[in-house]
Structures are given as structure tokens and as C-alpha cells.
Amino acid sequence: MRRAVVWLALACPLWAQPAVAPSDELVGRRSGEQWAGYRIIQSWELGYRLSSTGGNEGKYRSDVNYGNGIRLLSGRFAMTSNDGHGRWFDELLLNTQGLGNDPYEAANFRIQKNKWYRYDGLWRRNDYFNPALPIAGGQHLEDTVRRLQDHDFTLFPQSSVKFFTGFSRNTQTGPGLSTVALAGSTGAVTPLMLDIRRSQNEFRYGNEFRVASIRINWMGAREWFREELPARSSQPAGTQVSRSQVYEGTTPSWRLNFFREQGEKWAINGRGTYSRGLRNYDTQETATGVPAASPSRAIQTVVGGVARRPVLTANVTLSLFPTSRLTVTNQTAYHDVRMYGDSLYSQLENSTLLQSLIYFQTLGIRTLANAATVDFVVRRGLSLRGGYQYSERRIQSVERNTENVEGGFTDLKTGDQTNRLHSGMAGLRLQPVKGVTILLDGEIGRQDHPFTPISDKNYHGLSARAQWRGRSFTLGAVAQANYNFNSISLSHHSSRTRRYAVDASWSPRSSVSIEASYARLHLDTATGLAYFVSLRPVIGQSLFFSNVHSAYAGVRLSMIKRADLYFGYTGTFDTGDGGTAPGSDAFQQVQTYPMSYQSPLARVSVLITNKLRWNAGYQYYGYHEDLYSYQNYRAHTGYTSLLFTF
Amino acid sequence: MTRARRLGPLVFWLAAATATGAPTYVGSATCRRCHPDVVMSFSRNPHYKAQVEHPDARDQGGCESCHGPASEHVAAGGGKSNLAAFSVMPSRQVLDACLRCHSNSLGRASVRGSSHSLAQIACNQCHSVHKSPVQKFLLAREQRDLCYGCHQTVKAQFSMPFKHRVNEGFMSCADCHNPHGAAAPVWRMGARPRMTGVALQNEEPCLKCHTDKRGPFAFEHSGVRVDGCETCHSPHGSAHPRLLRRPAVFTLCLECHSGAGNFGRQGDGINMTSVTHSMTDPKFQNCTACHTRIHGSNADERFLR
Numbered sequence: 001m002r003r004a005v006v007w008l009a010l011a012c013p014l015w016a017q018p019a020v021a022p023s024d025e026l027v028g029r030r031s032g033e034q035w036a037g038y039r040i041i042q043s044w045e046l047g048y049r050l051s052s053t054g055g056n057e058g059k060y061r062s063d064v065n066y067g068n069g070i071r072l073l074s075g076r077f078a079m080t081s082n083d084g085h086g087r088w089f090d091e092l093l094l095n096t097q098g099l100g101n102d103p104y105e106a107a108n109f110r111i112q113k114n115k116w117y118r119y120d121g122l123w124r125r126n127d128y129f130n131p132a133l134p135i136a137g138g139q140h141l142e143d144t145v146r147r148l149q150d151h152d153f154t155l156f157p158q159s160s161v162k163f164f165t166g167f168s169r170n171t172q173t174g175p176g177l178s179t180v181a182l183a184g185s186t187g188a189v190t191p192l193m194l195d196i197r198r199s200q201n202e203f204r205y206g207n208e209f210r211v212a213s214i215r216i217n218w219m220g221a222r223e224w225f226r227e228e229l230p231a232r233s234s235q236p237a238g239t240q241v242s243r244s245q246v247y248e249g250t251t252p253s254w255r256l257n258f259f260r261e262q263g264e265k266w267a268i269n270g271r272g273t274y275s276r277g278l279r280n281y282d283t284q285e286t287a288t289g290v291p292a293a294s295p296s297r298a299i300q301t302v303v304g305g306v307a308r309r310p311v312l313t314a315n316v317t318l319s320l321f322p323t324s325r326l327t328v329t330n331q332t333a334y335h336d337v338r339m340y341g342d343s344l345y346s347q348l349e350n351s352t353l354l355q356s357l358i359y360f361q362t363l364g365i366r367t368l369a370n371a372a373t374v375d376f377v378v379r380r381g382l383s384l385r386g387g388y389q390y391s392e393r394r395i396q397s398v399e400r401n402t403e404n405v406e407g408g409f410t411d412l413k414t415g416d417q418t419n420r421l422h423s424g425m426a427g428l429r430l431q432p433v434k435g436v437t438i439l440l441d442g443e444i445g446r447q448d449h450p451f452t453p454i455s456d457k458n459y460h461g462l463s464a465r466a467q468w469r470g471r472s473f474t475l476g477a478v479a480q481a482n483y484n485f486n487s488i489s490l491s492h493h494s495s496r497t498r499r500y501a502v503d504a505s506w507s508p509r510s511s512v513s514i515e516a517s518y519a520r521l522h523l524d525t526a527t528g529l530a531y532f533v534s535l536r537p538v539i540g541q542s543l544f545f546s547n548v549h550s551a552y553a554g555v556r557l558s559m560i561k562r563a564d565l566y567f568g569y570t571g572t573f574d575t576g577d578g579g580t581a582p583g584s585d586a587f588q589q590v591q592t593y594p595m596s597y598q599s600p601l602a603r604v605s606v607l608i609t610n611k612l613r614w615n616a617g618y619q620y621y622g623y624h625e626d627l628y629s630y631q632n633y634r635a636h637t638g639y640t641s642l643l644f645t646f
Numbered sequence: 647m648t649r650a651r652r653l654g655p656l657v658f659w660l661a662a663a664t665a666t667g668a669p670t671y672v673g674s675a676t677c678r679r680c681h682p683d684v685v686m687s688f689s690r691n692p693h694y695k696a697q698v699e700h701p702d703a704r705d706q707g708g709c710e711s712c713h714g715p716a717s718e719h720v721a722a723g724g725g726k727s728n729l730a731a732f733s734v735m736p737s738r739q740v741l742d743a744c745l746r747c748h749s750n751s752l753g754r755a756s757v758r759g760s761s762h763s764l765a766q767i768a769c770n771q772c773h774s775v776h777k778s779p780v781q782k783f784l785l786a787r788e789q790r791d792l793c794y795g796c797h798q799t800v801k802a803q804f805s806m807p808f809k810h811r812v813n814e815g816f817m818s819c820a821d822c823h824n825p826h827g828a829a830a831p832v833w834r835m836g837a838r839p840r841m842t843g844v845a846l847q848n849e850e851p852c853l854k855c856h857t858d859k860r861g862p863f864a865f866e867h868s869g870v871r872v873d874g875c876e877t878c879h880s881p882h883g884s885a886h887p888r889l890l891r892r893p894a895v896f897t898l899c900l901e902c903h904s905g906a907g908n909f910g911r912q913g914d915g916i917n918m919t920s921v922t923h924s925m926t927d928p929k930f931q932n933c934t935a936c937h938t939r940i941h942g943s944n945a946d947e948r949f950l951r
Contacts, residue, residue, distance in 0.1 A: 078690065090698075178938050223857075271848070307944060361864070417913050535921055
């Protein structure tokens with residue numbers, strides 16, 4: 001029976017508002033077409049995307065970045081063998097999105113033959129503006145393009161002995177900030193925009209086999225990384241900078257995993273990894289010019305050296321299931337990383353003497369952690385759990401600066417500290433009636449020597465979640481709170497995070513779906529500060545408030561079995577809290593950050609034939625902030641497309 | 647096929663037989679009479695591989711390899727009490743049934759002790775074995791929608807102006823998280839975050855893509871290495887550029903660089919800013935305009951170059 005079934009997701013709850021295109025609606029036969037012993041299902045959406053921006057376009061390109069032009073908005077292709085015995089393959093899948101210069105392009109590909117091989121490929125390209133300065137008022141000028149690809153091939157994927165190999169490549173191009181040491185009265189260094197080219201290639205290989213019921217999986221990998229900043233610049237005005245900066249190296253790594261299959265009574269799994277990162281770097285720079293209020297200068301700088309980082313990690317997890325109601329899990333983890341290197345820094349300045357410095361430092365971190373959890377099902381619909389974790393971390397560091405004339409080091413600084421963390425957790429899951437689930441969780445922790453003033457020290461977290469699922473509706477609510485208090489003499493840090501969310505979805509019939517959600521994210525922190533204003537020390541306090549209200553609503557309607565309408569709205573508002581730092585000029589402006597970000601959308605999809613749909617949509621983006629109003633923008637985006645199958 | 651996998655359906659069948667008498671296998675052709683859509687689409691289902699491997703064994707390849715012998719179900723004209731109906735099974739039982747075959751994957755090695763399993767989230771709450779609209783992994787919906795269904799506060803974070811592009815389809819939650827359970831993170835002290843996947847070298851998942859931040863560097867920013875990326879960044883989404891936790895960067899930096907207490911590498915406080923840096927001057931409020939290599943540098947211990 002070849003029954004034409006139109007793919008519609010009408011009855012599905014609508015949980016997230018994606019970008020207006022590609023369309024959710026699909027066309028074609030669910031049963032697909034037959035060809036040479038294969039069943040083929042495919043759909044392609046070709047359309048035109050348009051946008052019009054007002055206000056700060058740079059900010060728009062940082063946040064959204066949809067442009068004009070023809071796009072293959074989406075593509076889906078599936079080819080499966082009817083009898084599972086295809087000549088070269090049994091399954092071939094291809095999914096694409098945004099091909100043709102959308103800022104978010106992706107394609108994934110899978111081909112496999114049962115028992116013999118499986119290949120997975122993923123390609124992604126992201127084009128966006130990277131804010132040049134990491135403050136809200138920063139210039140949005142860095143047109144960054146990032147390309148990622150991953151390839152994985154498995155031989156005998158369903159066998160007890162399998163082999164795998166893979167390759168990943170990650171590249172990034174675009175300008176980035178660097179500095180040049182053309183000292184003047186304005187400061188020791190001058191910011192400089194440079195074109196950065198980064199590439200990372202990783203090749204991996206491995207094997208998996210089984211001994212009794214234990215599977216052993218090992219993998220070796222080697223990563224190559226290279227970063228270049230070739231530059232000739234006339235920035236700032238009146239200066240000339242020429243730089244060649246190369247940073248490259250390899251990281252070989254090995255990973256060993258083992259795990260017990262099935263494990264209905266007990267299960268064990270573990271992992272050990274070792275990697276040995278190595279980077280070489282070389283910088284040669286010539287800078288000439290006349291900095292502000294300074295005499296003409298010429299500076300040559302040469303930097304070279306090597307950095308190393310061996311990392312050893314291991315963990316073992318043992319789970320016991322003595323009865324169907326009881327789960328006991330214990331996990332031990334070990335992490336050891338050492339970072340060290342040397343850097344020869346030489347600088348020749350025409351008006352002063354040759355200066356040669358060697359910096360050298362070591363940082364070692366070793367962490368040992370053990371966690372035990374117990375979960376007990378009291379009765380159907382009620383389970384309790386509890387746990388305890390102990391972590392111990394040792395941090396060692398050595399800093400040696402400034403080689404003196406005798407060849408020794410001065411300014412030797414060493415550090416050695418041990419931190420311990422005790423944390424406990426408890427929770428319960430309750431299902432009082434069918435369809436209703438309630439989860440309660442809590443965690444409390446104490447650390448004796450946090451590394452930074454904002455690290456977790458005396459913290460606790462509470463979480464409550466309730467959900468009611470019916471045949472045509474879902475109601476949910478979440479409340480979470482996290483508190484951390486890190487206080488010592490002369491300094492304290494206190495942070496409070498509270499999050500609340502409710503959501504509901506309802507599909508009264510197959511042609512109507514409604515969903516709405518609201519979330520409130522609250523954060524307030526108080527932190528002790530010390531800084532200088534006009535050579536005068538200031539001891540103050542940072543009080544930061546954020547009250548984010550996020551709302552979403554979506555309605556999908558199906559009319560006369562041919563037209564589908566969708567209306568959605570997403571709004572995010574940070575109302576701040578009006579707080580300012582008393583007596584702290586530098587901080588008064590940035591203690592709250594009122595902003596709004598809204599995006600309503602509407603889309604229509606009309607079924608023309610069983611193999612063809614016409615779609616059109618509109619989406620508005622409006623961004624507004626009080627602190628730096630020149631960043632505000634509004635954008636009207638839309639698209640029209642044809643979605644068809646062959 | 648292991649002995650356990652061979653015996654699994656048999657044990658399941660015996661359990662069913664004990665409870666209901668002696669049900670027998672009827673074959674997928676019988677199932678098709680009442681469930682044509684399910685059977686028709688089965689050849690596109692990854693589970694079809696099992697049927698290909700065992701075309702004659704009803705207990706190892708077809709519908710009854712998961713649902714058990716269905717003779718009583720057929721005789722009764724349907725029902726969920728006379729065969730293994732996953733929609734009414736306890737989550738632990740669903741997990742046991744699926745892991746009979748799916749326990750041989752490294753990514754699911756920690757599934758029984760995962761936060762999802764302990765919260766009674768069973769496989770079929772995210773996977774739709776018969777009618778998956780998603781081509782890969784038989785997901786019941788798009789992955790982000792599945793996760794948002796319970797993690798509503800995370801959905802709100804991804805609605806921020808600056809966010810990882812999950813809603814845009816460029817990334818998925820599983821790029822950073824393992825929903826089947828992950829080992830506890832070893833790059834920081836506490837047990838949180840849970841269910842976070844790791845990069846190849848047991849690192850934070852951020853470094854899978856942001857490889858330039860991995861290093862090694864001759865001069866490491868120790869705060870990054872000791873407490874991790876989340877010290878400064880909100881990984882899901884933020885109202886502030888670069889996913890920072892504060893709108894202006896100097897407020898973030900100064901919260902640590904106050905010189906107070908016994909924090910830092912030497913335990914004598916993290917060094918203050920230079921006395922020449924007047925914080926009311928906008929130039930000095932943009933710390934990373936000069937300290938551009940804030941994640942680590944090979945040329946300057948103050949991360950200038």
C-alpha cells in the first residue's frame with residue numbers, strides 16, 4: 001500500500017523558537033520512493049532570505065547575522081536498503097542547513113553497511129562578528145569565520161572487535177586584537193588589529209575489543225595546531241609595525257577506556273588519558289614611529305621559546321545494583337597537569353640599551369576526587385538519593401623573572417597549597433499520580449582554600465522541578481537557587497542565583513498546538529574590590545544585579561489541511577535592580593545592565609501538491625540597552641522558499 | 647552475538663511466559679495486520695539491522711525481540727498488559743531491555759548511574775523507536791527541544807543576545823553534554839557540572855572547538871586552568887559579549903585582582919592592577935584591549951602580546 005502521508009509535526013509540542021527558516025513543515029511520502037532495492041526519502045528547501053537592519057549593524061552581526069541571498073535552506077536525504085543487504089551500503093543519510101552563505105551552515109553525512117563499516121561526517125561553518133572589545137560598548141568589527149569538520153570511520157561496528165579512525169579540522173580566520181610595544185606616554189603598549197589565522201588538525205585511531213564481559217577501548221591521537229599573525233600595519237597613526245608571529249605545535253594523546261557491558265547487577269567503567277602538549281613560538285617585530293608626546297622611536301622585539309603541558313587523568317566508576325531498588329555508585333577521579341615553558345624575550349630600542357629577559361614559570365595542578373551516591377526506590381513513584389564527594393587539589397607554582405648578569409634568577413616566587421572540598425547532596429523523586437513528577441535536589445559544599453575570591457567556598461544549591469504530562473498537554477515548573485559565600489578577612493564575595501521557570505504546551509487537536517513559557521533568572525553578587533583612581537587606592541565593593549525575564553509563546557495552526565500558520569514570540573528583558581556601588585565612581589554605571597531583546601516571528605506554509613510546499617516567513621529582531629544606547633538595533637528578516645521532493 | 651545477547655530475549659520470554667502462561671511468538675507479519683505503519687517503516691529503522699542478521703529468528707530480529715512473544719496480545723485483540731509495552735514499563739525495566747543490545751557503546755558506559763537514570767528518565771522518554779522524526783539516533787524530537795522540555799531555564803539562557811548557536815541549528819546540546827551520563831569532571835573541584843562530556847584529553851568540552859584556548863602556553867592564566875572557563879563565561883548564553891558574566895570587563899577582572907586574602911598561586915592574594923591604571927579612565931576599563939592574550943601567552947607574563 002502506498003499511502004501518501006504528509007509529514008507534519010502538528011501534534012508535537014513546540015519547545016523552542018528557532019530562526020524563522022528553514023521551515024519545520026515537511027512534504028513527501030513517509031514511505032518514500034523505491035529505486036534499485038533502496039527506499040529513498042528526500043526533501044529540499046530552496047529559498048531567498050532577506051534582511052534589513054537599522055541601528056548598529058555591527059551588533060546585529062554579532063547577535064544574528066542573517067543576510068540577503070539565495071539559500072538551500074535545508075536538505076534531507078535518506079537512502080535505505082530494503083532488505084538490509086545493499087551492495088555497497090545499507091544506509092545513506094545527508095542533512096544540510098543554510099548552504100549558500102547563511103551564517104550557520106552545516107551538513108552531516110552518514111553511510112554504513114551493516115556489520116561492515118560506518119562513516120559519519122559533520123561539516124559546519126559559522127560567520128559572525130566577534131566583538132573587538134569585551135565590553136558591551138565594544139566595537140563589533142571582527143568578522144570571524146570558523147569552519148569545523150569531523151570525520152569518523154568505524155570498521156566492523158557491530159562486532160566484538162572494531163577499529164576506528166577519525167579526523168577533525170578546525171579553522172578560524174578574521175581580525176583579532178593584539179598589542180605592540182611602541183611605548184609612549186599613553187601606556188606601555190598599543191592595541192593593534194591583526195588578521196589571525198588558526199588551524200587545528202587532529203588525527204585519531206583506535207580499537208575496541210572484548211575480554212569476558214569487559215570492553216576495552218583505546219585511542220591514540222595527534223593534534224597539530226598553528227596560529228599565525230603576519231602583519232604590516234600603520235596603526236596607530238604615525239607608526240609602522242611589521243610582525244611575524246607563529247605559534248605551533250603538536251599534542252599527542254592516548255586514551256584507554258574499559259567498561260562492563262549490560263551490568264544488571266554491577267557495572268564498572270574507567271578511563272585513563274595521557275597527553276603531552278608541546279608548542280613552539282617565534283615572534284619577530286619591528287615598530288617605528290612617533291607615539292603621542294614622545295620622541296621618535298624604533299623598537300625591535302624577538303620572542304621565542306617552547307611551552308609544554310603533560311596531562312595525566314584517570315577515573316574509575318563502580319556501580320552496584322544489589323536489588324532492583326538500590327543503586328550504589330562510587331567514582332574516583334585523578335587529574336594531574338603540569339605546565340611549564342621558557343620564553344626568551346629580547347628587545348632592542350634605539351634610544352636605550354639592549355634588554356634581554358628570560359621568563360620562566362611552572363604551574364602544576366593535581367586533583368583527586370572521590371564521590372559516592374546511593375539511590376533507593378522506596379516504592380513505585382518514590383525514590384530517594386544521597387551522596388558525598390571529597391576532592392583534594394594541590395597547586396604548585398614557580399615564577400622566575402629577570403635574568404641577572406650572573407645568569408641566575410631574581411624575583412623567585414614559589415607557591416604550594418592544598419585545597420579540600422567536602423560536598424553532600426540529597427534528593428527525591430515523587431510520582432504521586434500518573435503523569436505527575438516532582439523532583440527535589442539539594443547540594444551543600446565547603447572548601448577550605450578557594451583559589452580565587454569568587455570560587456565556590458561555602459555554597460549550597462537547591463532545585464525543585466515538577467511536571468504534569470497529559471495526553472494533549474504538558475505543564476512544568478522549575479525553581480533553582482545557588483548561593484556561594486566566599487569570605488575572608490578584608491574581602492568577601494557573595495553570590496545568589498535564583499532561577500524560576502514555568503511552561504505549558506497544549507495540543508487540543510492535531511491542527512492546533514500552543515506553547516508558552518516564562519523564566520526569570522536572578523543574580524546578585526557583592527564582591528570586595530581594590531583598585532586605583534588617579535594614583536589613589538580605592539577599597540570598594542562591586543554590587544552587580546541582573547534580573548532577566550524571558551518569555552516565549554508559540555501557536556501553530558493547520559487550516560483546511562493545506563495551510564499551516566505559525567506565530568511565535570521570544571522576549572528577553574534584563575530589568576536590572578537599580579543598584580549602584582556607593583562611593584565607587586568607576587563602578588556606578590555597570591552594576592546593572594538593563595536591556596531587552598525581542599524577536600516575534602510569523603510563518604506560513606502552504607501545501608501545493610504532496611511533493612511541494614511554499615513557505616514564507618518574517619522575523620523581527622529588536623535589541624535595546626540603556627547603558628550604551630548606540631548599540632541598539634532593529635532588524636527585519638524574512639524568507640520565501642519552496643520545499644519539494646523529487 | 648554474545649551469549650548474554652542471545653539469552654536476553656529468552657530470559658525475557660521466560661519471564662513473560664511465567665506471568666501469563668505460555669505465550670508464543672507470532673512473527674512480525676502478524677503484527678503488520680494491526681500496526682502497518684510501524685512495520686512498514688521498520689526497514690528505515692536502525693533496529694532493522696537485527697532483523698537482517700536473524701531473518702528467521704522471531705525472538706531476535708523482529709517486533710517480538712523487544713516486545714516479547716505476542717500470542718496473547720493477538721488473541722486479546724491488543725492491550726498493553728499482555729506483552730512488553732514500553733510505555734507502561736518502569737524506567738529501570740526499560741533501561742534493562744534497551745541495554746541488552748545497547749550496552750556495547752562507550753558513550754553509554756555510565757548510563758545506569760547517570761543523573762537521568764537516577765531521576766527515572768528512561769530511554770523511551772527521549773527516543774521514539776517507531777516514529778522518530780529525526781533521522782539520527784531515533785530521537786522523539788529535535789535534540790534541543792527534548793532537552794528544553796525539562797531544562798526550561800537553559801532554554802531561557804539560549805534566548806540571550808549572545809549564546810552558542812543551538813536554536814539556530816548550528817550546535818546541539820550533545821556537543822558539550824552526554825545525556826547518557828558522563829564521568830565527574832576532573833578539571834575542577836566540585837561534582838558539578840554533571841553530565842558534561844569531555845574533550846579527548848579529559849578537558850572541558852569548550853576546548854573541543856576553542857582549541858586556541860587550550861595551550862600549552864609559557865604563561866598560563868592560572869585562574870582559567872584551576873577553576874575553568876566558567877569562572878568568567880556563561881557557557882549557554884549571556885546578555886554580554888563573549889558570553890561574559892559581567893557587562894564591563896574590568897568589573898570581572900577586579901573581582902579577583904584585588905590583592906586581598908590568601909588567594910592565588912602563592913597564597914598571598916591575586917595581584918592588584920597597576921597604580922597607573924586609573925579605573926575611571928575608560929582606557930583602563932577595557933582590560934583585554936591590552937591584555938589580549940588573557941587565556942595564556944607565550945610572550946608576556948601579563949598576557950599583553
